[in-house]
Amino acid sequence: MKYMLTSAGITNKSIEDALVKSLGKPVSECSALCIPTAMYGHPWVGPGIKTWEFISGNSENPMVNFGWKSVGILELTALPSIPWERWLPLIEKTDVFLVSGGDALYLAHWMRESGLAQMLPKLEAVYVGMSAGSMALAPRIGEDFMGWMPPSGKDEGISLIGFSIFPHLENESLPENTLDHAAKWASKIQGPSYAIDDQTAIKVTDGKVEVISEGLWKSFSTG
Structure with missing residues (x-):
């Protein structure tokens, strides 16, 4: 699995x-699965019209509406009630997973409950995360981003990457997401972390981390 972790999509x-480059072939030849699960856990974006906008490709964040050969929906909350043999072949042949923003801990919870968290590292595909869709892969989310409360009561992601992510850095619509706020957040993480704006992505291939940016980003190392 390769990871392209963004703040706001393919911007x-x-x-x-x-x-x-990560896909290894044109977008028009790639099959995609969109995962809207994180949206249901966040009061700003789901459930309702914004979830539909993401799934249908009518969102302002470019991900689903990107010229894929095909696009399907993988709803993680449904998977525990469906025999695995009905959906495992689908994810095994998918080229790219498009994972929406929303609530990172809600997404991490359902990644574990569905079994997807355990399967992702074994898949030959590219995972494209947006905001919470990126944050959920980290060891920790940080207390600042805790909304939906998991059964554990902790801010733990699924630890498929070795760093945490602070998204939407210096976004005008989120005036609290300043660099100073990010630095304070990072000081509590006790591990490597990145703050990224909406023009930045973090690419992870075989454990190698590369920042792709036309905007602003900052790395932190604490612990």
Whole structure:
């Protein structure tokens, strides 16, 4: 599995080029599965019209509406009630997973409950995360981003990457997401972390981390 972890989707040519390189073939030849699960856990984006906008490709964040050969939906909350043999072949032949923003801990919970968290590292595909869709892969989310409360009461992601992510850095619609706020957040993480704006992505291939940016980002190392 390769990871392209974004704040706001495929927002510029640099991120697009890096994604196509990771895919190894044109977007028009790739099958995609969109995962809207995180949206249901966040009061700003789901359930309702914004979830439909993401799934249908009418969202302002470019992910689903990107010219894929095919696009399907993988709803993680449904998977525990469906025999695994009905959906495992689908994810095994998928080229790219498009994972929406929303609530990172809600997404991490359902990744574990569905079994997808255990399967992702074994798949030959590219995981494209947006905001919470990126954050959920980290060891920790950080207390600042805790909304939906998991059964454990902790801010633990699924630890498929070795760093945490602070998204939407210096976004005008989120005035609290300043660099100073990110630095304070990072000081509590006790591990490597990145703050990234909406023109930045973090590419992870075989454990190698590369920042792709036409904007602002900052790395932190604490612990």
